[in-house]
Amino acid sequence: MASIDLRSVSKLYPNGSYGVRDVDLRIENGEFVIFLGPSGCGKSTTLRMIAGLESISAGDLFIGDRNMNRVPPRDRNVAVVFQSYALYPHMSVRANMGFGLKMRGATGEEIARKTEETAALLGLGQLLDRKPAALSGGQRQRVALGRAIVREPDVFLLDEPLSNLDAQLRAEMRLELVKLHRRLGRTTIHVTHDQVEAMTMGDRICIMREGRLIQAGRPLDIYADPVNLFVARFLASPAMNLLPVRLSQEAGSLVIDGGEGLRFTVPARHVAAYAPHAGTQVIFGLRPEDIYEAPQGARTQPFALRVTAVEALGAEIILSGTAGGGTARPLEITARLSRHARVQAGETVTLHADLLPAHLFDPVSETAIARPSLRGAA
């Protein structure tokens, strides 16, 4: 059993700054969790505390049922892939990968067998006798991964383990990691900056900012219901459109007014939740992929977009343009259309927005205004 339980864990560095602050998180045995967040938000620090490499300033860490606050790293049976790889420069790839087994008293025969197996899995079979200095960045990263995998520990802590691989290798390794996790079923924390890794690999995503855990949940839940502007902006690219608008009560319906003809009616389903905020400024969050070139039945509502840029990505087209807001400060909107759309920069086109998945945010507290989720209900 290797669940990981962080109970208001903080890390206060000697220079007086917090690396991590009051993080509460329970990771179940065998769960695959993604840590996502901007640079410097405390992802690596959290991993280091779980691994026992950095002391915990406040709070408690449990792995399984055992309080680990004062347990040395070697007694935690945790394997870490370091962001910097941290390969032993004086040892061959074989010795690097075998070191952990050797330290734990495995026999020579066992070390050789497991090392060969893992090397084959990672495509490192030919490189076993090289020193790290004679490897490419991607190869080093795979050795670092191999050094963790070969030990089959209770917990994997992977700090951006795929960051230095080319697109194809990264896709392959992503699959390998997921398969490996399915096969071994070990609790895994995977730090990444990559949207695709975040959305596809894990059971849960934990989004961090400035040392705090902002939101934790299943990838599609977070995508559908971000708790605040930060998460809305951070997850998915292109990011959610966040438009300052006015919410007003007009003739029995609730209207989102962006000025200059950018007007939407709040869907009946959300009226009850949003009505108390009528008459105030709010931030209207609309995902680029909820904008269509043609009406989608009664769900969508039309608006005019003055197109300023068109990026044809092959599978889809990203439109940037302005709408509403008056000529002084028009609102910037990004839309994601199918590749069949025929649009050129400079045109004004009528697009159709699906308001059902959209969100409203409080501009001061930056938190999402609560409304019934579409997920679970749907």
Next chain:
Amino acid sequence: MSADADKPPIARRVALHAGLIAMCLAIVLPLLWVLRVSFVAPEQSYSTTLLPGFSTQNYQALLSGRFGRSYLNSIVVSLGSVLIALPFAAMTGYAFARFSTGGRFARFLMLATQMLPPVALVLPSFTLLKGLALTNSLTGLVLVYAALNLPFLTWILMGFFKAIPVDLEWAALTDGATAWGAFWRIVLPVSLPGLAAAGVLGFILSWNEFLFALVLSGPSTQTIPVALAALQTSNGVQIGNVAAGVVLAILPLVVASRFIQRFLVEGLTYGSVK
């Protein structure tokens, strides 16, 4: 445009080279002169001819006396002191680099010992050795040199250990090593070039040391610097012998400096981190 256009004008280049050559001569000529004198018969040491015949007379005279013995003493003392000081310096340096052991005060103390003029330390060490009946002995000299080397080597090694990414030790710790295991199996091997360089520097320091050797050694435990100084007799300076002695004294340093260069150029952790 030809490639010459990038180069400074010819006059400037000539001036630059002339200046550099002059400076090199200022450094090298005295050495060359010593080399020449050492291989010339003593009565011709000051002759105006550039090479008035080749002779190993000076070396024979020198080595027939006590100089050979002094040479051996110097080697024993320099090597011995480094071999004793290095392990302690490595452990202290590592503790200083990675942990808060001793705090600021210990680090300051270590530097402070280096600021004292050697004369201030000579007499206390003499008294200490006398109490231990170790004056005029190589053992005493080795111990004192080890003590003199310790702060210096600790400081150098602390720098080397600080330069090793802490991730390497963390990797070893999560791989199941103890703190000592991480030091012994990872940090030490990785910093071997640094240890070697520090060792060579310590060797040179002991090799050249004069004051302590003069006070603490006797006739049979003289080291080279003392032996060379002794050639300055009441009958005047035996310049031929001194020159031969200097050449012999410099030899190990020439070899050592080659080593140092190689160790320092070799990166310590190349390939281990991105």
